Amino acid sequence: LGFLTKGPAVLLPIASVFLYHFIKKRSFIVLYPLGLILFIFVGLSWYYYISKLHPGVGSYWINEEVIERITTGKFHRNPEWYAPFEFYLPVLTIGLGPWLFFLIRRIFRKKMFSLKQSLQFFIQGDSRSFLLLWFILPLIVYVLSKSRLWLYVLPLYAPLTIAVSREFMLFNENNAIKNILNFLKISESAWHNNRNANRIFSVPRKIISLSWIS
Numbered sequence: 001l002g003f004l005t006k007g008p009a010v011l012l013p014i015a016s017v018f019l020y021h022f023i024k025k026r027s028f029i030v031l032y033p034l035g036l037i038l039f040i041f042v043g044l045s046w047y048y049y050i051s052k053l054h055p056g057v058g059s060y061w062i063n064e065e066v067i068e069r070i071t072t073g074k075f076h077r078n079p080e081w082y083a084p085f086e087f088y089l090p091v092l093t094i095g096l097g098p099w100l101f102f103l104i105r106r107i108f109r110k111k112m113f114s115l116k117q118s119l120q121f122f123i124q125g126d127s128r129s130f131l132l133l134w135f136i137l138p139l140i141v142y143v144l145s146k147s148r149l150w151l152y153v154l155p156l157y158a159p160l161t162i163a164v165s166r167e168f169m170l171f172n173e174n175n176a177i178k179n180i181l182n183f184l185k186i187s188e189s190a191w192h193n194n195r196n197a198n199r200i201f202s203v204p205r206k207i208i209s210l211s212w213i214s
Helices: 002-024 033-053 057-071 083-109 115-124 127-144 150-171 173-193 197-213
Strands: none
Touching: 002 033, 002 057, 002 127, 033 057, 083 127, 083 150, 115 127, 127 150
16 A cells, blocks of 8 residues: 555665565565565556556656656755755654654664664664664665655654654663553542642633634
């Protein structure tokens, strides 16, 4: 379904899987017959149908929508050299909000300050180092591409979220979930038992209603 809606871009995480197993020298099944049949039927059927319906559109997709979009600034989608810093950096940092602290903490804890240290962590690390490759490989493609929009890097939040959540759990050891549940229980108890809850929230409600009327 991803290939059907977004095209070759969704294959980047799969490339990370291939490269990870190649570096780790682990054997795995590349293609399941049933999966390949489903991919051809679901992912490629629409492209084949439209290519037959409109001759020449297939070469347009490959040449302009893929090759020229990546290698040239023809589509005027921020081909400048500084565009990755302008579009991608804010999304991947500010977009995390307060959880950015745990990402920075993980980088310092793993001592991933340079490319050499990052590669060493990946080669010597366990399966969790796949998160690094899952993030780095697509990011390199997005940075080198001449077509850059902030929404391109949104899929990178998948490995970022997993890495941040793990660091959050390690930061608070085994008490993280317990503390969250206790906080929710206390909040729920206070909400139901506090007779002054309606009085407390009546002021902002009045302010909101007055601002709405005005």
